[in-house]
Amino acid sequence: MLLVTGSTSTLSTLLSAELAEVECRFAAELLSDLSSVNSLVTHVQRYHGKMLRPVLVLASGLATSASPPALTEAHRILATVVEMVHMATLVHDDVLDEAEVRRGGATLNQLRGNEAAVMLGDYLISHAYHLCSSLGDATLSQLIARTTNTVCEGELLQLANRDNWALDEPTYFEMIRRKTASLCGVCCRLGARLHGAAPAVEQALYVYGEKLGLAFQIVDDLLDILGQESTVGKTLRRDLQKGKLTLPFIHALSHASPAQHRQLLDYLQFASDDSSPTHSSRLRTGIETLLDSAGSIAHARAWAHRLVEQAKDSLSILPLGPARDLLLEMADAVLTRPS
Numbered sequence: 001m002l003l004v005t006g007s008t009s010t011l012s013t014l015l016s017a018e019l020a021e022v023e024c025r026f027a028a029e030l031l032s033d034l035s036s037v038n039s040l041v042t043h044v045q046r047y048h049g050k051m052l053r054p055v056l057v058l059a060s061g062l063a064t065s066a067s068p069p070a071l072t073e074a075h076r077i078l079a080t081v082v083e084m085v086h087m088a089t090l091v092h093d094d095v096l097d098e099a100e101v102r103r104g105g106a107t108l109n110q111l112r113g114n115e116a117a118v119m120l121g122d123y124l125i126s127h128a129y130h131l132c133s134s135l136g137d138a139t140l141s142q143l144i145a146r147t148t149n150t151v152c153e154g155e156l157l158q159l160a161n162r163d164n165w166a167l168d169e170p171t172y173f174e175m176i177r178r179k180t181a182s183l184c185g186v187c188c189r190l191g192a193r194l195h196g197a198a199p200a201v202e203q204a205l206y207v208y209g210e211k212l213g214l215a216f217q218i219v220d221d222l223l224d225i226l227g228q229e230s231t232v233g234k235t236l237r238r239d240l241q242k243g244k245l246t247l248p249f250i251h252a253l254s255h256a257s258p259a260q261h262r263q264l265l266d267y268l269q270f271a272s273d274d275s276s277p278t279h280s281s282r283l284r285t286g287i288e289t290l291l292d293s294a295g296s297i298a299h300a301r302a303w304a305h306r307l308v309e310q311a312k313d314s315l316s317i318l319p320l321g322p323a324r325d326l327l328l329e330m331a332d333a334v335l336t337r338p339s
Contacts, residue, residue: 011069011326015058018071018079022054025080029131030123040112040120044087046103050337052216053086053187054079059330060191060205063315063323074135074194078144082187084128085148089155089179091121096159097238140190147186154179163243165253165265172250176217177210184213204317208327211311215334218304221246222297226288227338240271240287247303252296264290308335 023045030041057079062069093099094107095117101107109117125148132141157175161167188209192202224239225248239246245253252264267287291297311331318324 011059011062011322014062014069015055015326018058018076019051019054021076022051022079022083023048025076025131026083029080029084029127037123040108040116041123043108043111044091044120044124046105047087047090048083049103051083053082053183055330056184056187056209056212057082057191059323059326060188060209061195062191063205063318063327064192064195064197064201065323069323072194074140075191077131077135078140078190078194081128081132081144082183082190084124084131085144085151086183088121088124088128089151091117091124093155095121096155097242099238140193143186143190147182150178150182151180154182158244161245164245165268167245167250168254169247169250172245172247173214176214180217181210181213184216185210201317204314207314208311208331211307211314212331212334215304215307215311215331218247218300218307219334219337222248222300222304225291226297240268243268247300248291248296251299252291252294255296255299256290256294260290260294304335308332 027041027045032038032041058071058075061071061075065071090102091108094102095109095114098109099107100110107117108120128144129141132144135141154175154177157171158179161171161175185206186209188205189202192205197205221239224246240249249264249268253261256264264287267283267290271283271287288297308331312328315324315327318327
């Protein structure tokens with residue numbers, strides 16, 4: 001996720017060391033006296049990936065600390081907490097989507113079944129709040145809890161709109177704001193709050209995280225359509241099979257010609273029943289061609305670029321320096337990520 005230049009390489013090295021510390025705390029907090037539980041936790045630790053949300057906590061902390069930039073114990077704990085919350089959503093998402101691959105390997109539900117996956121997701125959530133309570137600041141726990149509620153609301157809104165071929169863009173953006181962007185925003189808010197940043201700075205960083213999260217989700221939706229599973233590292237095109245419209249499809253259904261509209265509806269209806277690899281390949285090619293000709297892929301990419309620019313604009317409140325540069329580079333990296 002991080003692009004390193006001369007001005008940010010020192011901070012990137014510091015962040016790498018801090019993220020290694022977060023991984024250690026993650027493992028220590030989840031350690032059980034039951035080997036069966038530890039086996040599940042060991043498997044889910046493969047899901048760490050880019051650790052975007054912990055990075056947002058830590059990078060926002062660096063951007064609002066005194067010189068030289070430094071992080072507190074509370075930053076490390078909250079970075080671990082948000083990673084646990086995010087991991088729980090991934091495990092539960094794989095159950096909902098019947099996904100088979102995550103980070104290039106089998107999902108937990110594929111290996112151990114839905115029951116074990118659901119319970120491990122709950123285990124991650126409960127430990128997140130247990131760890132957060134160790135800070136002794138109820139306002140931090142309340143902020144994490146309120147955001148987790150918002151994430152669940154976003155997922156429920158998406159479930160309520162399955163097979164809704166009339167879904168509009170405002171509803172889509174509200175959906176992804178809740179289920180993805182709200183957690184990214186609060187990560188940045190927490191990083192700033194722990195250094196006692198002014199309310200205006202805290203809010204600006206929340207906006208940065210939220211806009212970055214929205215762009216991240218749109219790019220993720222594009223990868224689900226255009227990406228290759230071997231590169232992206234997870235089961236793709238489940239959104240289509242589950243009747244969950246994303247931005248390119250919403251745009252195409254609203255702007256395509258009548259003939260394209262009918263063809264796209266046929267594709268959407270057929271996708272959920274398609275199990276043949278040959279048909280899947282033909283279906284994918286047909287969908288990509290239609291979305292491209294309707295300008296829907298370009299529309300989604302334009303939205304992602306617009307949101308990244310808005311995220312970067314919100315950082316104008318921060319002083320010039322490597323920490324701000326790092327946040328700017330992180331925003332730009334969202335647009336070019338291969339997975």
